[in-house]
Amino acid sequence: MRPLFAALLLLGPALAFAHAGTHDACITHDPATGEHIHDVSCDQPKGPFSQGRVVLRGGADFDLNQSINLGGSNPNGPAVVGGINVGAGYFLIDNLSLDIDTQSHLQLSPGFAVQDLGLTPGARYQFIPQAFIRAGVPILLVPDFGLGVLGGAGYYQPLGSHAAFVLGADYTYYLTEAYRRTSPLGRVDLHAGVQTWF
Numbered sequence: 001m002r003p004l005f006a007a008l009l010l011l012g013p014a015l016a017f018a019h020a021g022t023h024d025a026c027i028t029h030d031p032a033t034g035e036h037i038h039d040v041s042c043d044q045p046k047g048p049f050s051q052g053r054v055v056l057r058g059g060a061d062f063d064l065n066q067s068i069n070l071g072g073s074n075p076n077g078p079a080v081v082g083g084i085n086v087g088a089g090y091f092l093i094d095n096l097s098l099d100i101d102t103q104s105h106l107q108l109s110p111g112f113a114v115q116d117l118g119l120t121p122g123a124r125y126q127f128i129p130q131a132f133i134r135a136g137v138p139i140l141l142v143p144d145f146g147l148g149v150l151g152g153a154g155y156y157q158p159l160g161s162h163a164a165f166v167l168g169a170d171y172t173y174y175l176t177e178a179y180r181r182t183s184p185l186g187r188v189d190l191h192a193g194v195q196t197w198f
Helices: 002-021
Strands: 027-029 036-038 054-069 079-093 096-109 113-128 131-136 139-142 146-158 163-174 187-196
Touching (some): 079 113, 079 187, 096 131
Antiparallel strands (some): 027 036, 054 079, 054 187, 079 096, 096 113, 113 131, 113 139, 131 146, 146 163
């Protein structure tokens, strides 16, 4: 019996600790009445930028884009660019998500050319519902392989349930020689256009 009694003495605090660790934050105890009260706010649906939410993004965009090579030549004016973007994000805390986005853009005017193809892992913070700042590490596959460090900001105005007007600016500092030749101090991209999603 003594070993069993000793085991119960050890197991009791462990069970109490486990119960405390799994306490339901939505239930509170009223010491005046002894009742357990359920917080109905816990039943409300999560907002679009709430902790634990997974978001999927995908659609087409059409932008007027101006690229500025810092420390290099800037022979080109604004270009009309179209592309397809697909991505996903997970909100670590409210308003802050870890993201991975793929992008493929074609220059439609002047002339026709493949502008870029790659993916960008990073993070995004929604400081108000329609505006965000972001940071990431772009991995470019086309026109040349390249790596960079990106920081940017954007604002979008909904145009219905599947489209928005988007205004943004990004700065990319390149870590690979293929892109540093034309942008020794990095590149600024200013863009405005319409983004759709499905």
